[in-house]
Amino acid sequence: MFTKSIVKIPCENMIRGLTSVNLGIPNYLEALVQHQYYINALRKCGLEVTILDANEKYPDSTFVEDTALLTPHCAIITNPGASSRKGEIHEIKKILINFYEMVEEIIEPGTLEAGDVMMVGAHYFIGLSERTNAQGASQLISILNKYGMTGSAVSLKNVLHLKSGVSYLENNNLLVTGEFKYHPEFQKYNLILIDGEEKYAANSLWINNNVLVPQGFPITKSKIEVLGYQTIEVDVSEFRKLDGGLSCLSLRF
Secondary structure, three states: OOOEEEEEOOOHHHHHOOOOOOOOOOOHHHHHHHHHHHHHHHHHOOOEEEEEOOOOOOOOOOOHHHHEEEOOOOEEEOEOOOHHHOOHHHHHHHHHOOOOOOEEEOOOOOOEOHHHEEEEOOEEEEEEOOOOOHHHHHHHHHHHHHOOOEEEEEEOOOOOOHHHOEEEOOOOEEEEOHHHOOOHHHOOOEEEEOOHHHHHHHOOEEEOOEEEEEOOOHHHHHHHHHOOOEEEEEOOHHHHOOOOOOHHHOEEO
């Protein structure tokens, strides 16, 4: 169960953020409204929310999840693979030392963005992507092992981050789309398949027996509710324009 979370207010410069999709330029004012609703949803799940100020120097910095991996035993500062995001880690490190006694770091030549890391109990699946390389994954596994946890690497082909296409909903339930539907490492889980126009909703977010689901994906929402979860719809359409999803917008611990 999580008790705390960290979010970062979008900056006006988010309109210049990184993107691989052709969905238009984000509306900054609408993004602010959506971000506040996201914060409200976190609080509804019982989380205390630490809100960091916007930083115009880093257009993508509202996607705070990529800057750190928070485990029950330590915080791990990442080393983002996108060069424009590397400076974001300095601010998050200053924040996390207030919450964690043990703070580890991924260092060059390793790169790692935590959007590529999915926690399943004490095991962490690590996506090898354009943003997370083998050296970064190896460093992360070594750190995890140091604290009695484990990790394994998963190669990606068609998505930006691992959690763009797969999300663990606890209780052995795994939300999957695309290339992950037949991945051998995931066949031991109860797979909830998300296809076609709803594949974006594969990035749904379990928090304390609630599941945040992006607004506008009724099939996914229904499949999750059939499993007994309480769902909360959150509109993150402006963040989707920057390849962002529900998990990207917060750190939960």
